[in-house]
Amino acid sequence: MEKRVKDSLEIKSEEVLKSEAKKQKGSLTAPQAVDRGAWVGDMVFLQDSSASTPSYVQSLSAIDELLERDKQREKDGFPRKIRVGRLVKPGRGGKDKIILVPTTVEEKFIHDLRGEQPGEESTSGGTGEGEEGEVIGEEPADGSQEGEGSGSGPGGGEGDAHEIESSAYDLGKVLGEKFELPNLKNKGTKRSLTRYTYDLTDIHDKNGQLLDKKATLRKIIETNISLGNISGGEEIDPLGFLVSPQDQVYRIFSKEKDYESQAMIFFLRDYSGSMSGQPTEAVVTQHVLIYSWLLYQYEKQVETRFILHDTTAKEVPDFYTYYNSTVAGGTRVESGYRLVNEIIEAGNLARDYNIYVFHGTDGDDWDADGQKTIPEIRKTMGFANRVGVTIAGASLEGGSVVEQYLTASGLLENFAQTIRMDNVGQDATEVRLIEGIKKLLS
C-alpha cells in the first residue's frame, strides 16, 4: 500500500520536473499559460505562478504602476485609494524601527467594533492567577509605544540608521508621484553625479533599432573601393556595387551620462522642553517625509545635515539620532540658524550645492522679538534655495512668537521664493503634513 503511494508520487514529481524543464526552455517565448494546453496538469501552473510572482525589487517598480492606477481612478470618477503608511516597531530606549509602506483598505459593510467613546473598556481573554478586579499589567496610554511613530521617546542614537534610509527612497517616490510635489531646481556641477538617459547614440553592425543611412552608405563605398568597384577618375556605377549585410550600420539605444547637481539639506529641529509630545511628532514626521522625498528627487545624491537646538545647537550624525533625540531645556532659535550658517561658510557649500533648510518648532522662542534670530535667518536665506519653517504648536491668538516676528520682519512677503512658513498645528494628520510640504516647497 505504502509502496504504491510512493510510486505514484515519484511519477508525479517526475512529471513536474519534466514540465519544469519545458517551461524553462520556452520561457522566453511562451506568452501565456493559456497556450500550453490543459494536458500539462495544474501543478505546473502552481509552479509557474510562483516563478512569475514579482520579486521585491520588481514590486517596487510596480509601485509606479499602482500609483498610475490610483491617478486613473480619479479620472474615472472614483476616489483614490492608496495611502502611505508607516509601520513602527517600538524598541527599547526609543530605538524604534520604522518601515514605510503603501497601504490601502478594502471597504466593506462591516460591524464597527470600536467603542462609542474613547477610553471605554475593551476586553480580551487571559489565564492564570489573580482575583477579579486585580490589575495585572499596564502600559502607557498615550500610544507612544505603538502605532504612530514617535520622536519623543528617550534618546540614544546608536541605532541602525539605514533602516530608515532604505525605505525612505521608496516613500519619496510615492510622495513625489502621488502628491505631485514640485520638482526642485538644479545648480552647478561639482562631482560627476550621474544620471542616465537613454538615446539612440551607439552604432551596431548588421542589426539594431534604426538604420543609419549615412554610415551605411559610407561603409558600402568603403567595401566597394576595396573590392575595386570604384576607382578614381571613373564614373561611378552604383548598380555594380556589392552590398553586404555586414555593411549595414544601425543605431541602438545606449546609456548616456548626464551631469546633475546635488542638494544639501539641513534639518533643524527645536527639541526644547516645550516641544515634547505631539509637536515633536508632527515635526519629525514631516521631516521624514521631506527627507524621503528629497532623497528621491536627487536620486539619492543628497547630503543631509541634522541639527538639534534648544538654547544651543548641536549637529547630530544621522537621521536616526535626529529623529529619536529626547527633549531638553529652553529655546533659542537663533542658535540653530547660526550653526547652519557656520557650517555653510566653513565648507563654502553654497557654491556647489542646492541648499535647503527645514526648521521645525513649536513657535516658542526666548528671543521674543526676533532681534537676534532674524539676522541669522536672513544670512541663511542668502545661501539657501529654500528655508521652510514648520510650526507645530497650539494655535495662539495672533500666532506664536516665531510666527509673530517672522511676519513682522516682512521676510515672508518679500522673499516668498526663499522662505516659507507653515503652521500645521500640533496634532496634524499625515495628509495635512504633506499639504504642508507642498506649501513649504512649491
Next chain:
Amino acid sequence: MELINQHTKKIMEGCKQRARDCGLCFEDETLEYIVTNKDLLELSSKHMIPTLYDYWVNDIEVLKEKGKYELYPNNPYETVINTRPAISFYNDNNPDWLNVMIFYHVLGHIDFFQNNMFFRHTWDEDFAGRALSDKRAIAMLRSEKGRWVDYIIEFSRGIDNLVGFHCELRELNQSREIKTSAKLDYYFDIFLQSLRKVNIIDYLKEIDRYNDAVRQYAEMAETLFFSQVARTYPEFDALFERHKRQGRKQSRDLLEFLLLNSPFLQLEENRWMQSVIEIVRKTSLYFQPQIRTKILNEGWASYWHEKLFLKDDRIRGNEVGFARVNALVTSLPRIGINPYALGMRLFSHIEQMADKGRLSYDYQRVQNVSTRRDYDLSTGAGLDYIFGVREDFDDFMFLNSFVDQDFVDKHKLFVTGIRLNPDKGTREYYVKSRDAAQYRQMLIDQLYHPPFIEIDKSHTGENCLYLNHRYEGKPLVAEFIANTMMGIEYLWGAPVKLETSEPVQRARELHPWESHPPADMEPAQQRVLYTMKNRQLSRILI
C-alpha cells in the same frame, strides 16, 4: 517552491498510517512543498492559494507584509490549503522529529477540511484548479477590458462578505428523503401560508389529507392530491407556473441578486462583468468556512499532533524538543487568546466530559457538588464524541456549547478588562471576570460575524435597490459606507439605498462622579437611510 524530498515524504506517509489508525480520515493524496519566507509573504495576500486571481490590492498587501516582515521576522511552521489533493507549505527542512510533529498537525487540518460539514461545498472540486481557471479568465478579460476588470473586482469584493454561505450549505445538506416536489413545497410553504393565509387548523387538515393520499395511492398520491387542490383553488396552477418562472431568479445573496436582476449587468456590453462577479462570489464562498472554524480547526490539529506525536515510536528521545516547540504553540497566554491552545484544551475537556458521561441531562440535573465531582459513568465515548464535534460544529457552536464553568476554572481562564487610568496616564489590564458566561460571550464577540443585510424587495424597483441592515447591536463602519455603496450603485446601474442604525449622540457629557452612564443615557439607536445616487452619498433620518 519545491516538493519535499523522498525521505521526508516517507515520514509523512508513516504519519498518515498512524493517524488513520487513530481514526482520522482523509484522502490518500497530499502534496507538500518547501517554500521560502518570501514565497509565503507573497502567498499570504492570496490566502495561500498560489493560483488565485491577480488583483492590485494583493500587491499592496504583499508590500505591506514585506515591511512587516522586516520589523517582525517570523516563520510559520506550516500552512495547509483545502484543495484536492490537499497542499501544505513548509518553510524549511526541519529535523525529522519536528517534521513528524508538523505533519501530524497538518493531517489534523486535512482531516478537518475533509470532514467538517461546513466545508461541504468545497468537497466536490479542487479549488486550486478552479482558481487557476478563474485567474486565466480574469487575465483574459483584463487584456480586453483593461482596468475596468479591476473596478468590477473591487466593487464585487466590497460586498463579498455578504455571501449566502449558509444558504449554499442548506441546499447541499438537505437530505434526499425529505426532498419533495417543487409543487408540493410551493403549495405548503408559500401558497397556503403566505398567499392564502389559511389558519393553522386548515393547514394541518391539508397535511393530513396529503398523508392520507400517500398512504392510499402511493405514487399516484401527488397527482390526485393536486386534482383536489385545483378544485378548491382554481388559480393555484397559474400561480405556481408564475412562481416557477420567477423562482429561477431567487437569489441567495446580494451578489447573486445583482447578477440575476441588475438591469446594468444584463446589457450586452456588460455581460462580461457577470463572470467576474461570479468568480469573486465563488472565491468568497470557498473561504467562508475557514474564517468560521479557526478555533475548532486549530484546536483539532493541535489536539492530534500532541496525541499522535507522543505515541509515535519513530521519534523516541526528542520529547524535550517537542515539549519546547509544543509549549510555544499551545500555551495559554497571560493576556489574549490563542486559538490553538484554547481549541486543543476544549477538545480534551469535551473528551473527558463525554468519557465520564457528563455531557448529559442527568449530569446537568445533579446539584450536589461532591456528586458532580465524582460523577463518572466510564462510558468511554469521549473519542467518538469529539469526532462528532469535528464533523458538525463551527466555532460559534463549539464555544457556545462547551465553554462551561468547569472548563474556565480548570484552566484559570478569565476575561481581561482594559481600561484607562487617567491619573497615571496608563492603560490597565485587570481580571474582569472569571464567570464562564462572560468568558464565553467575550469569545463569541470576537468571532467573525458579517452584518446581516437583506434586499428589501418591496422597496426595490427598476430605479432603486433598497438594502436593509438588520441591527444586531453594532453599527456599520461609517467611513466604509460611501465607497461600498458606490460600488453597488455601479453594479446595479441605478441609485442604491441602505437602511441602517446608528447611535444617537448622548444628550450630555458624563458628570465626573459618574463612572458609568445612567440607564436613561444608554446610547439610543436611530434608523438612518443612506442614498447613493450618481456617486454622491446622502443621509437622512427615518
